[in-house]
Amino acid sequence: MTIHTVRQGDTVWKIANMYQVPISTIMQVNGLMSGALVPGLHLYIPDNRLPERFYQVKAGDTLSQFAETFASTVPLILAANPGIAPNELPVGGHLVIPTNQRYTMQTLVFMDAYAGTPYTEKLRELAGSITYLAVFTYSFTRAGDLIEAEDEEILAACRENNIRPLMVMSNYEENNFSAELAAAILHAEPRTVLINNIAETIEEKGYAGVSIDFEFVPPERRQDFTAFLKELKQKLGSRILQINAHAKTDDFPENRLTGFLDYAAIGEIADITAVMTIDYGYAAGPPDPIAPIWWVEEVLNYATSQISSRKLMMAMSLYGYDWTLPVQAETNAEMISVLDAQNRAIASGVPIQYDERAQSPHYRYRRGQAEHAVFFEDIQSVRAKYQLLQEYNLLGTTYWRLRFSFPQNWAYVERNIQVEK
Structure with missing residues (x-):
């Protein structure tokens, strides 16, 4: 699988050509209502790569052990983890393992x-x-x-x-x-x-x-x-x-x-x-x-x-939450679906930010005279x-x-x- 982060100037057509995936597939799996995109949007690209598993390295682990355990290969594991030293696996490091053994x-x-x-x-x-x-x-x-x-x-x-x-x-x-x-x-x-x-x-x-x-x-x-x-x-x-x-x-x-x-x-x-x-x-x-x-x-x-x-x-x-700002003590945020949260950003034309430490997408937009803050989940x-x-x-x-x-x-x-x- 691939996750594509939309940049200024990207179009669904351009992204589909880049990954050789039909436009209709990209729109369907990401719930896109139209071809409109905004920077920062994470798109799930269902390409032909193997399914992925995750593993945290322990002392004594080797790539050949991973390949045998997960029915994968050392070259596939190295390709999925660029920059890793095959003979010096970092204890506590995080590996992606391409494998059909889900x-x-x-x-x-x-x-x-x-x-x-x-x-x-x-x-x-x-x-x-x-x-x-x-x-x-x-x-x-x-x-x-x-x-x-x-x-x-x-x-x-x-x-x-x-x-x-x-x-x-x-x-x-x-x-x-x-x-x-x-x-x-x-x-x-x-x-x-x-x-x-x-x-x-x-x-x-x-x-x-x-x-x-x-x-x-x-x-x-x-x-x-x-x-x-x-x-x-x-x-x-x-x-x-x-x-x-x-x-x-x-x-x-x-x-x-x-x-x-x-x-x-x-x-x-x-x-x-x-x-x-x-x-x-x-x-x-x-x-x-x-x-x-x-x-x-x-x-x-x-x-x-x-x-x-x-x-x-x-x-x-x-789901995600949509807060009307400034937050009032007596009011609650609106609970909305992840898809609604994504598409509100697109409809408003605002870029989506991503908090790397929290691993959380968020953005702000205006509705009428009020500013809103939205936190939600996405594929990333x-x-x-x-x-x-x-x-x-x-x-x-x-x-x-x-x-x-x-x-x-x-x-x-x-x-x-x-x-x-």
Whole structure:
């Protein structure tokens, strides 16, 4: 694969000729609405090169070992890593390995559940790249009774397309995560009722398991939350228990957001734990990268010290944020798809900047009298995240969420990743 950074004067025709790739292919995989381009735009060029894998060099490694392990060749590896000294591989250095032996991983995509959803066709289109579909969201009353999602159409689509559905269970109340609801359900009696209701419903509806998305749980309920997960897993038996955990780089049990999460205990109990590495920049905060790569690596360093990497997923965003400036305390940024973020820059004719340290694209534009700041992902930034995922040997990734269009990502996955089904 190739990533082309658009420069002043580039046209789609010129780029297509440069790489000998049809114009229609470039436009389709990058979601271009027209031939218009802006400087700084990263385009995914699906050329005839081999799929790529990533590896971080360890002491004693040799290129011949890589060639044998990854079914590649030394000349191919050298060509993909210009400037590397073949007999002096830098320990800790990052290598690209061209190979048909693609990295195998699991994926989990969140999808909103409601009757008449227009996204089931998109689900069918992407089915080959989806292991689990997390149906968002079921909730519950303070007594432990379920508040069900309208999931019939989605479950039917999962059955038709060999996708394993997971019931998302969250402390969602009146369109927000409720600390009070979480605190109430974690008492012994109502949580037992909830666990029984979850087990009964997933059996009845054919779910492969449950995805827990509890947020803002009071930190003093840490032990109760862990007990809830342990009891739930015992009830589920062989069905999957997947946990979505706020990202953190250390354990502070008093922390209002992450204190209730005992990573080590959760890692022992759950089949899959996904760390939410998509919240560095958030809607209610200042304009910032959603998932700067240096922060994601700090989170993974801590997470893999507590949880087996083969039970661990990292979260990736299919969205960006558009902030109206100056940011007002009472307003949130608009959450938009990566494709919308890209095309707003093109429609506004503004160049896209790229923060190399964060590995994050961003730009500013004007709408009416207001200035806007946009941070989002693109093919360059997600490639850096797939590199990190492979170097940490993670089980896979979660995506928030299906309705957000990011064609570059799915084209990359289809070409370079073996998604476990």
